[in-house]
Amino acid sequence: MDYNSNRKKLLLPEYGRHIQKMVDYCVTIEDLEEKTKCAHAIIGNMGNMFPHLRDVNDFKHKLWDHLAIMSDFKLGIETPFELPEKQILYQRPDKMPYSMERMRYRHYGRTIEKMIDKACEMEEGDLKRHLMLLIANNMKKSLLQWNKDFPGDERVFSDMIELSGGRLVIPEDMKIPEHKEHQNYNQNQNQNRNKKKRQFKKYDDRR
Missing domain, CATH: 1.10.10 (Arc Repressor Mutant, subunit A)
Known part of the structure; x- marks a missing residue:
């Protein structure tokens, strides 16, 4: 039995293993024109997985960035957007200054x-x-x-x-206007006081 735990780790699991296999195949294509067509077809499939994001700005740009990441930056084709560099993508960000x-x-x-x-x-x-x-x-x-x-x-x-x-x-x-939290607290306090008064009254009546 071939379990996912024994397979190659997915760089972007949200796209699934089938998309990753398509990307791996695309990288192996030697003909540049054929590889470009394959890459665009993969982008189309990736976009179909998230139709609610099609109207979001730079959605296509993000898809091409993700394709570059899944291919380990080995596509070697012309893309409609400038792709991030591998060294810059994986470098640690600068430490944020903290106010003292x-x-x-x-x-x-x-x-x-x-x-x-x-x-x-x-x-x-x-x-x-x-x-x-x-x-x-x-x-x-x-x-x-x-x-x-x-x-x-x-x-x-x-x-x-x-x-x-x-x-x-x-x-x-x-x-200062009275807040709802304060009103609820005062209301609960009054309810607790009235409850205690009723309990004491019952006790006195029994005596």
Whole structure:
């Protein structure tokens, strides 16, 4: 019995072994014109396997890239697209730089700190107030995500002032909209309290 585990490893398994055999045969063809026709026929079969991608930009280009990979870059024919070089394709990418800047409150994230810095630079007015409310709203979401026992809007405003270095002044009439998660938490808390009250009442009635 010839099992797949004993066969040659497929470079792109999504196309299957039959397509790989067609590619292997195409590489062995000596006549350049015949090999080119064979390659185009293989591209047609590969495209038929993914009809939902036909309208995607550069789909044909990707198919030719995949054909080059499956042939181990041994086709040696003119192609309608520039194919990647084998050395470049398999070389390791450069290491991504990682930011080492420290954040005072990691649960808020770097974006919130940048938004607060931007708010500090703005002139007083409706636009600045709107941005501050947007920042407070996102900070409240972060606190609710990590701590369902929400400490209150005062905590959010206090953190905003601290992160701004005291540069932001929170208007006294500013209120943060209540989130669905907070509403559900309060609702569950009230239900639990009412349930306990009913249990205690039943206990007292039995006495």
